[in-house]
Amino acid sequence: MNRRDFLKKSAMxxxxxxxxxxxxxxxxxxxxxxxxxxxxxxxxxxGGVRNLESVHKxxxxxxxxxxxxxxxxxxxxxxxxxxxxxxxxxxxxxxxTLFREFRYKQGPTGxxxxxxxxxxxxxxxxxxLAQRPKYPTVFELYRKHSSPEQAALNSWWVSNSLGPYxxxxxxxxxxxxxxxxxxxxxxxxxxVGMPQDPIQLDDVKLDKVASxxxxxxxxxxxxxxAKDAGITNTAANRKRIExxxxxxxxxxxxxQYSSFWGLQQNTINNDQVTMFFAEQxxxxxxxxxxxxxxxxxxxxxxxxxxxxxxxxxADYAVAKLWETIQNTPxxxxxxxxxxAPEHGRNLQPNTISDQYGRYALDHTSDPTSREIFCLxxxxxxxVKQNQLITQQVGESIDLVPTIAxxxxxxxxxxxxxxxxxxxxxxxx
Numbered sequence: 001m002n003r004r005d006f007l008k009k010s011a012m013x014x015x016x017x018x019x020x021x022x023x024x025x026x027x028x029x030x031x032x033x034x035x036x037x038x039x040x041x042x043x044x045x046x047g048g049v050r051n052l053e054s055v056h057k058x059x060x061x062x063x064x065x066x067x068x069x070x071x072x073x074x075x076x077x078x079x080x081x082x083x084x085x086x087x088x089x090x091x092x093x094x095x096x097t098l099f100r101e102f103r104y105k106q107g108p109t110g111x112x113x114x115x116x117x118x119x120x121x122x123x124x125x126x127x128x129l130a131q132r133p134k135y136p137t138v139f140e141l142y143r144k145h146s147s148p149e150q151a152a153l154n155s156w157w158v159s160n161s162l163g164p165y166x167x168x169x170x171x172x173x174x175x176x177x178x179x180x181x182x183x184x185x186x187x188x189x190x191x192v193g194m195p196q197d198p199i200q201l202d203d204v205k206l207d208k209v210a211s212x213x214x215x216x217x218x219x220x221x222x223x224x225x226a227k228d229a230g231i232t233n234t235a236a237n238r239k240r241i242e243x244x245x246x247x248x249x250x251x252x253x254x255x256q257y258s259s260f261w262g263l264q265q266n267t268i269n270n271d272q273v274t275m276f277f278a279e280q281x282x283x284x285x286x287x288x289x290x291x292x293x294x295x296x297x298x299x300x301x302x303x304x305x306x307x308x309x310x311x312x313x314a315d316y317a318v319a320k321l322w323e324t325i326q327n328t329p330x331x332x333x334x335x336x337x338x339x340a341p342e343h344g345r346n347l348q349p350n351t352i353s354d355q356y357g358r359y360a361l362d363h364t365s366d367p368t369s370r371e372i373f374c375l376x377x378x379x380x381x382x383v384k385q386n387q388l389i390t391q392q393v394g395e396s397i398d399l400v401p402t403i404a405x406x407x408x409x410x411x412x413x414x415x416x417x418x419x420x421x422x423x424x425x426x427x428x
Contacts, residue, residue: 035408036382036427039335041282041290041325042403043275043318044118044159046111047297048363049341051371053311055100062311065319066092066339066375076356080305081312082267088319092337096377097387097426103395104343109369112164114342114396115293119168121400121420129164133171136417138400139182140170142289145404145412153237154288155182158278160270160295182289183241187277188270244284248277261320269310271296275317279324286330288407292321300345304358322377336406337377340399344369374399376426383426398423 045054052058060073064087073081106123107113113127120135127133136144139157143150159165170181251257259265260276271294278292294314300307318339326332347368349359363369374394376383397420404410405422 036406037334037336037378038407039286039288039290039325039331040338040403040406041278041292041321041335042338042340042399043321044115044291044293045297045314045318045339045341046115046293047295047310047341048109048111048300048343048345048361048369049297049311049372050345050361050368051100051373052368053308054341055098055373059308062308063315064091064312065315067098067315068093076358077305077308080354080356081309083264084267084312084316085262088323092319092322092339092375092377093388094386096337096375096383096385097389099374099376099389099394099423099426101390101392102340102372102374103392104370104372105395109343109363109365111295111298111342115165115168117396118340118342118399119291120171121397121418123397123419131172132167134173136171136173136176136180137168137182138291138403139289140173140176140180141400141404141413141417142407142409143180143182144176145409146407147409147412149180150288151237152181152183153241153285156278156281156285156287156290157182157184157292158274158281158290159184159186159293160188160274165293182291185277185281187274244280248280267313269296269313271310271314272317275321279321282321282324282328282331286328289403300361301350302352302360303354304349304360305354305356307361333379335378336383338374338399338402339377340374340396341372342396344371372396374423376402376423380428382428384428387426389425393425394423395420402426 054063055067057067057069057071059077060071061067061069062073064070068091104114104117107117107125107127112129113124116127116133117123119137119139120133121138122135124134139155143152143155157169159168166184166186169184170176170178257273257276259268261272263272274292274294278290281287281290294317296310297307297314299310318337322337325335325337343363345361345363345368346366348366350362352360354360399420401410401418401420402423404413404418405424410418410422
């Protein structure tokens with residue numbers, strides 16, 4: 001009897017039930033692949049972040065929790081900065097390797113295209129907002145090609161609600177698809193609302209959990225067949241996720257999401273809410289693969305100073321997430337954190353100026369909009385510490401192979417599926 005048949009029969013014997021989205025946790029066998037670490041957390045520093053403002057620090061160090069250096073922020077935008085706590089005593093750059101000149105080399109410099117490339121490891125010139133990715137996502141590759149096949153409880157995609165991001169948890173590839181997708185959550189719209197534009201928390205009822213589950217299940221309507229998975233869903237795991245969502249709603253009703261991390265409510269943005277919820281996923285499920293995005297820097301189309309301020313807020317959120325990882329048993333000292341934007345922004349501004357007279361920036365495929373960075377952080381036994389790579393090394397399609405190598409399923413992926421390479425320079 002092969003492993004897949006064994007898993008099928010074991011699940012059926014246990015009285016498993018079939019539910020399209022809430023898939024099982026735990027495994028019957030230890031992973032057979034050689035792993036660098038057992039957990040990967042990937043933060044898409046999304047929305048279009050230009051290297052000039054981030055790793056090149058043309059306006060000073062807007063990312064003091066992530067990057068070394070104490071360069072002063074330019075006076076003309078300093079007044080637009082939120083009053084955040086002092087930076088962490090240990091900058092994340094010192095805990096890993098910074099690829100300062102990473103590149104998004106092909107494809108449209110739009111958010112969905114950039115996300116699609118990073119999550120599939122494939123450049124796609126024909127990506128459409130009306131369709132799921134054509135090629136399998138990192139979630140599908142991880143779940144199908146790990147040994148044994150991994151459960152969705154180990155794989156999470158947490159993002160804001162902009163555009164078609166829910167479509168990125170699985171592809172239309174007939175060999176993969178919904179049965180290998182990740183759990184997907186939009187904290188800002190589905191869980192808590194935003195402090196700046198809040199839902200009426202007093203009106204939130206716990207029976208909305210059923211609506212959330214229906215929303216997630218609808219993503220899999222007519223696409224999922226349990227017989228194709230090799231395993232079926234257990235009632236226990238279905239109940240566990242439902243209880244988790246109920247608890248999150250109750251926390252929202254109690255006002256726990258209106259202010260957190262010791263920050264004032266008026267300084268919290270959507271990215272920080274998203275990251276705070278990602279922390280709750282980490283504490284509850286300790287996922288092997290978690291991807292979370294931050295999109296608020298996209299305000300740069302109209303307001304450069306707000307863009308700079310949101311870079312700073314996202315930097316703070318990443319540092320808080322790392323702190324949570326290090327305080328979570330099972331993930332501390334066994335997690336690789338990867339941070340990268342999906343694309344950059346234009347060198348030349350548009351015609352919209354903010355209150356400081358600084359002009360806004362779009363992203364229309366000029367060379368600067370393809371300049372990004374990548375930071376890989378982890379324990380010193382796994383990741384080279386305080387390493388700065390200033391040459392042009394690495395590109396967007398390298399992130400899926402790198403995650404595959406970290407989690408030990410790279411050798412199981414069929415030939416022709418991966419087009420990038422493992423970023424071996426970052427690892428011991």
